[in-house]
Amino acid sequence: MVDLAQNTIDGLMIGSSYGLLALGFTVIFGVMRRLNLSYGPSIMIGAYLGTFLYIQQGAGPLAVAGAVVVGSVLAGVYVERLCFAPMKAGAAIASMVSSFAIWMQLEQAAILVLPRHTYPFPPLSTALPLEFGPFLLRVDHLMMLACAVLLAFAVHGVLYRTRYGLGLRAIIGNPVAAHLVGIPVRRSVLIAFAGASAIGGVAGFLVLAVDQQVTPMFGMWATLKGLVAMMIGGLGSIPGALLGGLLLGVVEAQSQWYFGPQIRDLVAYLVLFAFLVMRPGGLLGEAPKVEIALPQGT
Amino acid sequence: MDEYLVGVLSNVGVISFVALSAYLLLLTGEITFGQQAFFAIGAYAAGIATAMWGWTLAAGLGFGALAGALSATIVGVPTLRLHGLYFAIATLAFAEMVRILFEMFRYQIEIDGEWVGPNGADGFRDIRYIFENDISGMEFMLIIYGLLTVILAGFMLLERSRLGVIFRMIGEDEVLAGLQGVSVARYRILAAAIAGALAGIGGGLYAHLTTYIEPRIFDVMLGVHSLAYGLIGGLGTALGPILGVLIDIGLLESIRALSGYRMIIFGGLVALLLIVRPRGLLDERLVHRIGVALRGGRKMRV
Numbered sequence: 001m002v003d004l005a006q007n008t009i010d011g012l013m014i015g016s017s018y019g020l021l022a023l024g025f026t027v028i029f030g031v032m033r034r035l036n037l038s039y040g041p042s043i044m045i046g047a048y049l050g051t052f053l054y055i056q057q058g059a060g061p062l063a064v065a066g067a068v069v070v071g072s073v074l075a076g077v078y079v080e081r082l083c084f085a086p087m088k089a090g091a092a093i094a095s096m097v098s099s100f101a102i103w104m105q106l107e108q109a110a111i112l113v114l115p116r117h118t119y120p121f122p123p124l125s126t127a128l129p130l131e132f133g134p135f136l137l138r139v140d141h142l143m144m145l146a147c148a149v150l151l152a153f154a155v156h157g158v159l160y161r162t163r164y165g166l167g168l169r170a171i172i173g174n175p176v177a178a179h180l181v182g183i184p185v186r187r188s189v190l191i192a193f194a195g196a197s198a199i200g201g202v203a204g205f206l207v208l209a210v211d212q213q214v215t216p217m218f219g220m221w222a223t224l225k226g227l228v229a230m231m232i233g234g235l236g237s238i239p240g241a242l243l244g245g246l247l248l249g250v251v252e253a254q255s256q257w258y259f260g261p262q263i264r265d266l267v268a269y270l271v272l273f274a275f276l277v278m279r280p281g282g283l284l285g286e287a288p289k290v291e292i293a294l295p296q297g298t
Numbered sequence: 299m300d301e302y303l304v305g306v307l308s309n310v311g312v313i314s315f316v317a318l319s320a321y322l323l324l325l326t327g328e329i330t331f332g333q334q335a336f337f338a339i340g341a342y343a344a345g346i347a348t349a350m351w352g353w354t355l356a357a358g359l360g361f362g363a364l365a366g367a368l369s370a371t372i373v374g375v376p377t378l379r380l381h382g383l384y385f386a387i388a389t390l391a392f393a394e395m396v397r398i399l400f401e402m403f404r405y406q407i408e409i410d411g412e413w414v415g416p417n418g419a420d421g422f423r424d425i426r427y428i429f430e431n432d433i434s435g436m437e438f439m440l441i442i443y444g445l446l447t448v449i450l451a452g453f454m455l456l457e458r459s460r461l462g463v464i465f466r467m468i469g470e471d472e473v474l475a476g477l478q479g480v481s482v483a484r485y486r487i488l489a490a491a492i493a494g495a496l497a498g499i500g501g502g503l504y505a506h507l508t509t510y511i512e513p514r515i516f517d518v519m520l521g522v523h524s525l526a527y528g529l530i531g532g533l534g535t536a537l538g539p540i541l542g543v544l545i546d547i548g549l550l551e552s553i554r555a556l557s558g559y560r561m562i563i564f565g566g567l568v569a570l571l572l573i574v575r576p577r578g579l580l581d582e583r584l585v586h587r588i589g590v591a592l593r594g595g596r597k598m599r600v
């Protein structure tokens with residue numbers, strides 16, 4: 001029982017980082033209706049920038065965090081300008097494939113600058129874990145969970161309490177109508193993209209600070225975890241992204257504890273597949289009515 | 299032809315199968331990140347058949363195709379209701395499950411004092427059929443391109459047949475196709491099965507070409523690449539995906555000198571290409587124009 005509860009706690013903590021990744025992903029997908037495969041690799045650019053400063057200049061955790069976020073945003077804006085902004089309506093698959101090509105590009109650029117397989121990353125907190133009866137709680141895990149919840153509320157607040165958010169929701173509803181009533185569509189979309197990348201950057205920094213190391217696999221890892229958590233939570237739902245991440249974290253922690261890492265990954269994909277087949281809307285998203293996203297056309 | 303060129307071309311030919319597999323599903327309007335699963339299943343099935351059961355190459359490849367088609371049908375049924383991103387991610391989840399299962403799959407028998415067969419994450423070594431039967435690299439390349447030609451001819455026939463029209467119709471608008479009396483579910487499963495078989499044959503050829511397969515080859519990267527080839531080469535004709543593979547593998551091989559920078563250059567080129575030609579080099583419009591020109595100018599057929 002203690003194991004089960006401790007695994008659940010650990011899973012929730014790790015899951016909060018998946019939730020954060022999914023949050024950025026869902027904002028991009030919600031606004032664009034297109035899949036940005038370069039989401040993880042953009043964060044990787046930020047992560048490598050932060051690592052570079054840490055190794056070369058001995059930068060502290062806060063400076064590194066700033067660098068990761070700035071790097072992610074710059075890479076994210078680059079992706080938006082190259083893969084999404086110039087594409088015509090209906091060229092959703094082209095955008096997706098283009099973002100995949102840029103994924104390869106970003107990854108190689110990062111590896112060129114820091115070619116080793118692993119690099120150290122500054123820890124967020126070296127404090128001893130807190131003890132609650134038989135349970136242990138890592139301080140950096142708690143900070144991660146707090147960040148995830150705060151950012152989810154912040155995104156929700158921006159979307160539903162600000163004029164900018166109102167405009168963005170109008171664009172999500174109908175971009176042509178939004179343009180006709182004078183909403184600056186392109187600029188709003190770019191800002192949303194940059195914001196989502198910044199959230200991804202925060203997520204990336206927290207994950208790496210907990211692991212205390214960076215590898216070239218990080219970009220792919222971030223894209224996959226964000227994507228899986230987003231789909232489990234329900235496409236387009238902000239609380240869903242967070243819940244999906246937490247659920248994924250708990251499922252992974254439990255199956256890892258009882259069956260080992262291979263079965264952990266198997267179970268995670270099985271849960272995703274089962275959700276898609278039986279409940280495509282995920283935990284909180286709406287079930288797709290007819291054709292959602294990625295339409296055909298020239 | 300020197301050995302290096304034969305190697306590169308054989309590779310292009312084999313990867314073309316999985317690219318064509320993803321292309322066929324694109325015709326019916328579905329994006330898939332999971333065709334590498336059937337490529338893997340075909341590779342393992344064909345490898346087991348020839349290296350462990352002593353089957354001939356043809357029987358092994360047939361078995362690989364059958365295994366690919368069957369597994370694609372089985373996964374096609376529950377994913378029938380899914381579209382767009384939902385379908386794409388479901389295929390990705392399935393393919394990753396297949397990859398992980400192969401990491402745990404152990405099935406070995408003793409042949410002449412050596413243990414042969416899939417050994418989990420360590421892979422499946424010594425699929426030596428083409429060495430044991432004195433098939434040269436050149437001959438095997440001809441086998442690959444022979445099969446590819448047959449399949450291309452099949453695609454050409456498909457484009458002119460009722461079945462091809464139905465596939466593109468479902469791709470354009472599934473609801474409308476249903477209203478026209480097309481049994482959408484049946485044809486989508488048929489398309490999935492054919493695509494599975496194509497990937498399965500390709501996998502079988504791949505296993506015999508490299509003599510060694512391991513689960514990690516069949517990861518998401520291969521799946522997304524297979525999809526991307528169609529988009530780069532063009533969605534107007536089955537030659538498109540093959541052109542895509544040729545550009546990717548051929549170009550990357552030829553700019554080896556720039557080793558450290560090649561993905562930077564190639565990734566950028568693809569992104570720029572897709573801005574100018576969002577449906578690839580050989581898109582429907584260009585293919586149509588070429589077709590009209592070949593038929594002698596103005597005779598337009600609708």
